[in-house]
Amino acid sequence: MAIRNVLKVGDSSLRKKSKPVKEFDESLWELLDDMKQTMYENNGMGLAAPQVGVLRRAVVVEVNNAFLELINPEIISKKGEDIEEEGCLSVGNFRGRVKRPYEITIKAFDRYGYPFTLKGEKWLARCICHEVDHLDGVLFIDKSLDKDLYIKKNGQL
Ligand code: NI
Numbered sequence: 149m150a151i152r153n154v155l156k157v158g159d160s161s162l163r164k165k166s167k168p169v170k171e172f173d174e175s176l177w178e179l180l181d182d183m184k185q186t187m188y189e190n191n192g193m194g195l196a197a198p199q200v201g202v203l204r205r206a207v208v209v210e211v212n213n214a215f216l217e218l219i220n221p222e223i224i225s226k227k228g229e230d231i232e233e234e235g236c237l238s239v240g241n242f243r244g245r246v247k248r249p250y251e252i253t254i255k256a257f258d259r260y261g262y263p264f265t266l267k268g269e270k271w272l273a274r275c276i277c278h279e280v281d282h283l284d285g286v287l288f289i290d291k292s293l294d295k296d297l298y299i300k301k302n303g304q305l
Contacts, residue, residue, distance in 0.1 A: 149184075149185045151182070151186050152182050155198075155201055156238055157287060165285050166204050168204075169206055169257075176206065180206060180208060183206070184208050184215065186200060193209060193271075194275045194279045195208050195209075195237065205219065218254070218257075219256055219259065221254050221276065222256070223253070223254050224253050225252065226252050227249060227252070230249070231247050231293070234274070234278060236288055236289075242298055244295065245292060246274075246278075248278075249273055250269060250270065250273065251269040252273040252276060253265060253267045254266050
């Protein structure tokens with residue numbers, strides 16, 4: 149396992165759409181292991197592959213002490229609304245409020261290619277939505293209710 153470099157806002161890789169994972173092989177497992185270690189090292193709640201420069205649809209999250217790997221995740225239903233402050237390992241110190249669904253159901257695959265569905269609420273739902281956004285090149289600052297404050301402090305997105 150190795151700690152990988154986390155790309156910061158301004159890096160064009162963070163703005164690209166990631167491609168589905170097709171091979172559930174050792175290089176995927178190595179990527180996931182490195183992402184987990186990199187997330188822990190940086191005290192993050194989640195990390196998406198494009199944040200370490202790999203444009204593939206893979207994310208790791210840890211919410212309420214439960215660690216999850218989600219490959220090719222798809223949000224299939226959303227319920228309710230919830231507003232909380234988010235941060236991101238690719239965005240530095242800025243934290244801002246984001247409106248997210250309160251509850252989501254997703255479809256995803258595990259590292260061996262087995263499909264599963266998962267329901268998550270509150271922080272788990274939020275964290276998964278945030279990471280799935282990364283796979284589409286979207287950062288939380290794009291949709292933050294405090295976007296103007298971010299732009300004032302940091303300039304353009
Ligand atoms: Ni993030």
